[in-house]
Amino acid sequence: MKAVIMAGGFGTRLKPLTNNLPKPMVPIVNKPIMAHTIKLLKHHRFDQIVALLYYQPEKISTYFKDGSAFGVKIDYVKAEDDFGTAGSVKNAQELLDERFLVISGDVLTDFNLTDALRFHQEKGSIATILLTHVSNPLPFGVVITDNEGKIERFLEKPSWGQVFSDTVNTGIYLFEPEVLDYIPPKTEFDFSKDLFPLLMSKGKPLYGYVAKGYWQDIGGLKQYQSVNLDCLEEAVHVEIEGKKQDNAWIGENCIIGKNVIFDKQVVIGKNCIIKDNVFLSRSVIGDNCFIGENCEIRDSILWHHVKLGRSVKLLSDVIANDTRIGNEAYFEDNVFVSDHCVIGNRAVITANVRIWPRKDVEEGAVLSTSLIWGERWLRELFTNSRVTGIINAEVSPEFGAKLGAAFGAYLGKGNYVATSRDSSEAARMINRALICGFMSTGVNVGDLRTMPIPIVRYALRSGQEKGGVHVRQSPRDERLVDIICFDSDGRDLPVTKTKSIERLFMQGDFPRVSFQEVGKLDFPVRVMESYTESFLKHIDVSAIEKGKFKIVIDYSFGLSGQVLPAILGSLDCDVIALNAYPDARRSPRKWEDFRYSLLQLTNIVNSLKADVGFLIDAGAESLSVVDENGHYLNNELLLLLVTKLYLETFHPRRIAVPVTAPMAIDRLASTLGVEVVKTRDDHRSLIDAASSTSSHSKEVTSFVGGTRGGFIFPEFHFACDAMFAMAKIVELMALNKIHLGELARQIQPPLMDRKEVPCPWEAKGRVMRYLMEFSKNKQRELIDGVKIYYNESEWVLILPDKELPLVHIVAEAQNRKKVDSLLNEFEKKILRWIERD
Template sequence: MKAVIMAGGFGTLLRPLTANAPKPMVPMVGKPVMEHIVELLRKHGITEIISMLYFQSEQIESYFGTGEKWGVNMSYIRAEADFGTAGSVKNAQQFLDSSFIIISGDVLTDFDLTAAIKFHENRKAQGTIVLTRVENPLAYGIVITSTTGKITRFLEKPGWGQVFSDTVNTGIYILEPSVLDLIPPKTEFDFSKDLYPHMLSRKMRLFGHIAPGYWRDIGNVEEYFNAHQDAFDGKVNVNLSGKKIDYPEASVLVGENTFVSHGAQFSGTVIIGDNVRIGPRARIFHSSIGSNSIVGRDVELNRVIAWENVSIGPKAKISEAILCKNAYVGEESIIEEDCILSDNARVGEGCWIKRNVKIWPNKEVESGATLTSSLIWGERWARDLFSDAKVTGVGNTELTPEFAAKLGAAFGAMLGENRTVAVCRGASNITRMLNRALVCGILSTGVNVNDLQTTPVPVLRQELRRGRLAGGAYVRLNPDGNEEVDIIFFDHNGWDLPASKIKTLERLFYREDFRRASIAGTGTIDFPVRVFESYRESFVPHIEKGILEKAQPRVVIDYSYGGASEIMPGILGELGIDAVSLNAFVDQRKLYYFTQNQSQALRQLGSIVNSLNYDMGFLLNPGAEKFMTVDENGDIIGIQKMLLKVTQLYCEVAHPKKIAAPVTASAGLEMIADEFGAKILWISSDHQAMMEAGSRSDIDFVVGTKGGFVFPGFQLGVDAMFVVVKIMELLARSGKKLSQVTGDWDRLYMAEKDVACPLAKRGQVMRSLMEHSERAARIIVDGVRVSEDDGWVLVRPDRKKAQFYILAESYSEETAKDLVKEYVKNIKNWQK
C-alpha cells in the first residue's frame, strides 16, 4: 500500500512558529512533526510515500530527500495552485493504482494503521475515514456512523448547533483508486465538503473506523504546546531520539556530544538534542531542548520548548514558553507563560517579557526592558477571529484602532489593488473611530473607499448589489447592548462574506502578508451622494403602493437614533403611510443609553400607539436590521408570536409553496403551513442560513426567530425597513388588524432554560442525545429538535458560552416546563 502525506498547509494559526518554516517541519519533541508521520508509516510496513507540497516546499524536500534514511521511498508532487485537499491528491492519480492511505503531515498520532487497513479491506469499502473521539469537536469534521461502521452523515467543521457527536474525522483516509475519478482535475475540491458528501449521495461504500490511541491536530500554538506536554507525559507512543540517562524523579533523553554540568537538576521528562551544553545548577522540568543549544548556569526552565541553536544566558527564568531557532535570551531575563521568541529573536540582559508576548523573527529587545504587548488577546483571535462574517470585541480594548487598521489592510489585500469597497458605520463615536482606522488600512493597500457614513446595513447591501463594488464593511455597536463592537464584512453581491473568503482574510491578517501601495497608488476616498435615493428607487417597486394608498395605515415608528431615520420617513410618505416618528435623528450620545433600555422604549411605544389610536407601532434597532412590534391596542407582540402572525398573513395572501424557518420556530408554523398546503425547509437559527434560503428559487418566504424576515426579490438579508412596510401591505390586503391575526397556535406555550456544560463535554452530550432520540421523529439541523407525545423540545449547544439551550413547546404550560426539566436532567447525566 502507498501513502500520500498532505504537506502543503500554510500553518497560519501557528504563526509566528511558521514564519520561516512550513507547518509539517515545525519541531515536535526533537524532530519535525512530519518525521513522526513517516516513522509511523514505516512501522506499519508502508514504505512508498508521496508527499503533496505547496507552501515552502523546498524545506520538506531538502530534509527528507529520497527517504532512504527512514527506510522509505519518498517522492514529491508540487501543486501549481491551491486545489483543496482532494484536488491536490488528484494530481497524484497516475501513481495510485491500488488502495492507498492519506494522512496529514501536521498531526501527532500513534494510531494502529494496520488495523484501519484491515477494517477497510474486510468491509470491502471504497473509502474509509479513520475517526477518533475528542472533547471539543467544533474544529473538526463530525462523522456519524451506523452500528456496522457505515457513514450516515458528515458535517465539516460545524457550529455547535450541528455537533451531533464527539466522533470526528482525523484526516486519515483509506481509498480505492476508482474514487479519484470522482474528483475534477485542476479544480478546488475538498474531501470533507465535496467528495464524501458526493459519495454518500451516490450510496457508495463509505465507512468510518474509530481508532483507539492518541491523535492531535497541531492546528494552533496551544495545540502545539499541549502535544509536547502529552509526549512528556507519555500519552502518545512516538519514537523519541537520544540516550536515556537515569535521574531521580526524571526521564532524560540526551543526544550525542551533549554535556551536562555538575549540579544540573531534571524533573519530569526532558529531551535534549545533540551538541547541547547544560550549565551548572540549571533546573529543567518537562522541556525539550534542540540541538546545538546552550543553557547557562542557574537557569530555570519550566515546560519550555526550545528549538535548535537556542542560547539561554545565566540565571534566566523561563516558564511555558517556546523559543524558536536561533533565539537568544540574555542573563537574568524573565520570560513568562505563553510567550514565543521567533527565529533569531533576541532578548537582552535583565529583561522581563510578560505573558502572551510574541516576539517575531529578527526582533530585538534591549537589555533591561520590560515588554508587555497590546496584543494580549492574540491567542483569542488566533482561535476565533471571525464569528460568521463579523469580528467582535470590546471597543478600544480588543478592537483598537491599530487592530482595525490591520484588519482593513488584510481586507484590501484580499480584494486587490484599484478595486473599490463601501464602508459605513453606526452613529457612536467608537464606531466612527474604528471605521476611520479600518478605512486607513484599506487605503494603504491601494483599494479605494466609498464612505457611506451613518448608513443602515440594508442600504449597504443594496448598494453592493448594484455590482460596481468589490465588497463592503460595517462597524456597529453590538446589538446585545454590551461593551462590544462588531466589524461586519460583505461580499461584492451584498451577501455576508463567505467562509472561503473569510479563511483568506484570516490568513492575510495573521501573516501580515499584505502589499502596501506606493505613494501614488494609495487608495482614494469618495462620499457618494445618491445612495439613499438608489435604495428608495429599488425599494418602492416591490411594494403594492396602490393598496397602501387606499388603506392609509397609521403607524408609529421608533428609529432608535439610528440611520434609518434619514431614509425611511421619505419612503413612508411616498407610499401614503401616515407615520409618527420617534427618536428620528442620529445622536450618538443617546444611542448607547437607548441600547441598554429597549424594554422601556417598547413600553413607551405601546402607550403612544394606544393613545393616538394608531394601527401599530414598530421599534427598529439602530442598524435597521431587526424590529419589535406593538399592535393597535399597544400590546407588545413577542418575537415568536410575530413570526406566526406574519407567516399567517403571508400564507393567506400569497399562498406560498415553500417557506424556510429556523428550528427554534414554534410548531404553530407547521399548523399554518399544513392549513395552506405549504412545505417547510428547516434551517439553522442564524442570518447566513436565512440568506442562503432566501436565494433559493424554490423558497417563497423566510422567517427568523430573532425579529427578521426575508421576502425574496428585494431583500438580500434582514431589512427592518422593508419588512415593516411589507407587514403593513399584508395587513391592508387581508383587511385585518394585527390583534385579529390569530389561530389555534395562540394556545401554544414555550419554556426555555440554559444548562451549564463544560466545553469538553459537549460532544459527549450530543452523542448521547442522538442515541436517546434515535427512534423519535426529530430535526437535525441546528441542535436536535425531538418530537414528544405532547410537544417538542430543542437541545442546542450555545455558540459562545459553556452551556446548552433547551427550548420546549406544548399546549400545556406545565408540560412545556416538564419537558425542559427532563432534558436538563438528561444533559447533567450525560456529562458524567
C-alpha cells in the first residue's frame, strides 16, 4: 500500500537544532524522526512511500536513498513552492493512483494504522482523519464527530472559547484517490482550512477515527526533549538499537570505563567512549561520542560526534552534532547547542540559552541571553495580539528590542510602523526599546508618544503604516506590561501574523540592515486634530447643546484626560472632571480601587445633582456609568439600556452583541425587526462584527455592544472607544429626552450571574468534550464556549479562560433561585469531569 510522508518542514521552532538539518532528520533516540515513521509504515504494510520534500531535500534523499535498506520503496517529489499541505500532495498525484495514507514527517506515533484502515474501509469514507486526545488542543485542529465517527465540525487552531473538545487532528489521513480531484494544481491549499470544508459542503463521507496509542507532534524544543524521554521510559513503541544491559541500551564497539553509573534509562550509540566515574541518567548519547571522566549528564540528548571533556555537567540540555565541550563546563537546564560549536573550559551556560552553529564560547565565559525566558515564553509569546510579561524580568529593554526587530523583519525593510504608549515610565522604556528594534531592521517609525488606544487605531486607518504597537502598564497588575500589536488597518494583529512574528522571535536570526539603511524616526502631527474633527461630525452637537447636561467624568488618571476636555468644550456641557491628569501609577487596577472610584463618582453625581456620571478606563476603551440617581448600572443593564435607546432612535437593521448578552436584547430586537448577530466575548470579535455584513440581506452592522462596558459605532470607528461612546450615550439621552435611571425603571433588569471554577490547563479540553456530549441533544450555541438554552429566558454558558486555569460559568434566568441552581449544577459537573480520565 502507498503512503505519503510530508517531509518539507523548516523546523523553525526547533532552531538552532535545525539550522543545518531538515526537521524530519532530527534524531529521536539516535534515529531520524522519519526513520521511525518509515518503520511504522512498513510494519502496517505501507511499503510504497512518496516523500514530499522542500527544505534541504538532499539531506533526506541522501540518507534514505531508494528505501531498500529500510525495506520499502521511496519516491521523492520536490516542491517548486509552498503550496500548503493539500497542494503539496496534489503535486504527487501521478504516483497516487490508489488508496493512500498521509502522515507528517515530524510526529512520533505508534498508532495501529491497520485498525484505522479497516475503519476507513468499513465506513466507505472518502477521507478519514486520525484523531487523538490531548491536554492542550490550541495548537491543533479540534474535531467533533457523531457516534458513528462522521465529522460534524472542526476548527483549526482554535482559541479557548472555541475549544469544544480535546479530540484533535493528528495530521494522519487515509484518502481515496478521487480526493485529489478536489485540490487545484499549483495553488496553496490546506487540508483543514480548504479541502475538508469543501468535502463536507459537497456531502462527501468524511470520518474521524480516534486512534489509541502514543502520538506527539514535535512542534518545539520542549516537545523534542519530552519525546526522547518518553522513548527511554518506553511510553511509545519504537525500536532502540543496542544491547540492553540493566538500565542502558549500549551500541556496538563502545568502551565503558570504571564506575560508570547508569541511573534510570540511558541509550548509548555506536563507537562511544565513556570514561571513568561518569554519571548518566535518562539521557541519549549519539554515535561516536566521547564522554570524559567525572561527567554528570541528566535528562540530556547528545547527537553524534559530540566530545565532552572532564567534569562536564549537563542538565536537561541538547547538544547537536560535532560539538566540543571543554573541561569543567557547566550547563544549566534547557540549553540548546547547535552543530560544530566549541565551548571552552570552565564555561558556564545559563538556563534557556540557545547557541547557533559554529559558535565559540571562550574559556571561563558566562554565557546568558538578554532574556531569561520564563515558562510562558516557552509555551507561547502572544495572547491574541498582546504580549504580556513582568517588567524588567520577562519584558526587559533587550526583550523589547528583540520583539521590535522580529516584528520589523516580518514587515520588511522600508515600511512604516506607528508606536505609542501610556504615561508610565515602564511603557516609555519598552516603547523606546521597540523603536530601536524596528529601526535596526530598516523599518521607519512614527512615534505617537502618549496616546489613547482608540486614537492609535484611528490613526492607523490611513494605511500609511504597515502595523503598530501600543505599550501600557497592565490595567490588571502594575508589575506587568502589555505590548499590543496592530495590523495596518488598526485592527488587532491576526493569529496568522502573530505566529509568524513569534517564529521569527523564537529563532532569533532575523536580518539587521547596514548603517545606511537604518530606519527613520519621526513624530506625526495632526493626529489629534483629525480624530476630533471626525468625532464631532458623527455626533448631534446641537441636540447635546440643547440638553444642557451636567456630567461628571472620572478619567482614571488615563490618557483620555488629554483629549476629551477639548472635545467636550464644543458640546456646551457642564463637565466636572475627576482624576483628569495622566498618572499610570494611580489608575485603578484592583476591584477595590475600581469600587472606590465608583463610590466617589456616585457621591459626586448625587451631591451635584448631575444628569449622569462616567468612569472611563485608563485605556479609553470601556466605561462604567452611574445614573442621575447615583445608581451604578452594571454592564449587562448598561448594554440593554444603550441598545434600547439606539434601536428606538436610529432604527438599524443589524446589530451585534456577545453570546453573554442578556436575552432581553433578542426580544427587543425581534419586536423591531432587527437582526442580532452573536459574537465571541472579546474585543477582536466585536471589531470583526463591526465590519461584517449580513450574508442574505447585505445589511451592515450599525451598532456593537459589549458586556464589559465597550461600545462600537461603526459609522465613526471600528473599535471600542469610551470617549465617543460617552458622547453617544449623552446624545441618545438628549434625543429621547430621558435619563438612564428613568429608562431603567421602565424595564425589567437582566438577572444574571457568573462563577469561576478552577480547572487545570490539561483538563480544559476534556471538560469541554464531556460538555459537548452532555449537551448533544439540547439547544446550544457554539460561538464562544458552549451556551445551552433551556427556554427563551434561561441559559447557561461554559467558557474556558484564555489566560488562567479557570472555566467560567455564566447563567441567566427569571429568578435568583434558578440562576444559582444553574451555576451550582454546572460547577459540580465541571469538577466531576476534571476528575474523569
